[in-house]
Amino acid sequence: MIHDFRMPAVFRFGVGAFATLAKEIESLGARKVAIVSDKGLEKVGVVQRVVDLIEPLSVPTVTYTNIAGEPTFQLLQDAVETLQAEKCDLIIGIGGGSALDVAKATAALCGKSNLAPYLSGEETIESRTVKCILLPTTSGTGSEVTMNAIFGDEEQQVKRGLVSPVFLPDAAIIDPELTVSCPSRVTAASGVDAFTHAIESYIAIKSTPLTKVYSERAMKLFTSNITGAVHNGSDLEARVGMSWVSSLAGVALANAGVGAVHALAYPLGGTFHIEHGVSNALLMPYVFEVIGKTCTKEMVDVASFLQLGDFKSQPNEALKAVVDYMHQLLDDLDLPHTLAELDIGEDSLPMMAKQAAKIDRLLSNTPYQLNEQKILGIYQSAFKGREGI
CATH class of the missing domain: 1.20.1090.10 (Dehydroquinate synthase-like - alpha domain)
Incomplete structure (x- = not known):
């Protein structure tokens, strides 16, 4: 049998690794950055910490924090439409599995003219034009290193997984300090x-x-x-x-x-x-x-x-x-x-x-x-x- 083995292009682990985010953004040559996270992390200031880290780079940022609970395909479509209109060329996902799944799926879907066959699972997403960095704040889903993203289908009342190699980010930055405040x-x-x-x-x-x-x-x-x-x-x-x-x-x-x-x-x-x-x-x-x-x-x-x-x-x-x-x-x-x-x-x-x-x-x-x-x-x-x- 023939087996492939895939990981993110960059896997960075360590206490304090969060501080290296700016350098990673520079290395990817980002011109406009979208930060995808959830309401809870926005409220406690984690999203602002990312904004503050990027500010010295003079790179424009936008935030998408409409995530509350486990995400749906409808929310994913909204995220794609919103960030595609912003013409971001780098998406940073920070949070638990929900935020990371939305971030990497959005990065993969931006630029696609018809989302329906991808969201239904009829077609696999074969390419990605928007860069992606993921930073987990929980220890569980491993979304920062996987090719899966899970969403709720509100019409059918089921959860479905999308799978694509392009869901692997350009960089996964794992800083255990970000998980200390996790309930x-x-x-x-x-x-x-x-x-x-x-x-x-x-x-x-x-x-x-x-x-x-x-x-x-x-x-x-x-x-x-x-x-x-x-x-x-x-x-x-x-x-x-x-x-x-x-x-x-x-x-x-x-x-x-x-x-x-x-x-x-x-x-x-x-x-x-x-x-x-x-x-x-x-x-x-x-x-x-x-x-x-x-x-x-x-x-x-x-x-x-x-x-x-x-x-x-x-x-x-x-x-x-x-x-x-x-x-x-x-x-x-x-x-x-x-x-x-x-x-x-x-x-x-x-x-x-x-x-x-x-x-x-x-x-x-x-x-x-x-x-x-x-x-x-x-x-x-x-x-x-x-x-x-």
Whole structure:
């Protein structure tokens, strides 16, 4: 088999890396810069910090901060139309996954005369004329290093992913200091999202020896840093660790893909507007209880990465240890355990199963053949919770 491996042209990591943004803008020869972020970061002054950093360059700037919550295709279209009219040649995305997804998709779509075939997924975006720099302020989505961007389809009440190599930015600048002010709930949800990327990419059908290196390192760092980052947000060492988790797992996701956990999470976001990280965290143990049966060797590896024990002599016990860890994680991070806790009615489960079963891009990358009926069974388990199974 032939495997490609892609990353941003520049990957810069380190405490204080934010200060190098101006130099990166200069190197890209930008004439007009758009800053894409969200209302929350604008309110706390992060967007202004970017403006202030650019000011000495005498490069005009505009801001787009209409993002609140997880973005929709309608919002993406508005961002493209707005920034295209501004004739910006560099888009800087700063924020969580929502802002970064909007920024990189907007950069890729600016200049396209007809957006419809790209937004529907009928056509892949093959080229980009607007430069792009991404700076994450959360540790989770890894959007700064991936070729995916996720948006809500308001008409169909689903979430869909756009995928294109041109979504990789010209520069990804990861400064863990930008994540220190991230609230504990967001830190927990986004952190487990990164863990989901790591473990799903590790068992993915498209995984390679190289992607597994990134997945493995991300899992090892996750287990030793997530609790500190969530419960002591000013712990910079834990923040650095989780920033590595997010980016390493993001690189693995970009090149190996993810699978069933994400597929089953999409209806929770699209229909019920549950945060992506919370959806993944809640569903992960119930999904792995089923799909983990087909990847015993990988479960032995994962148990070792998470310091759960050596199961080489009893490999069939590894899956239970990993699933137990996932359930305990929800307790430790104060995240919900069941769909019922999210006010999702049991009568909605068949509809969700029907939606998830259509996400073949992710399900086909999972080493277990899930059909609609099996997916419904997983949702039913997640509705009842562990005690109800």
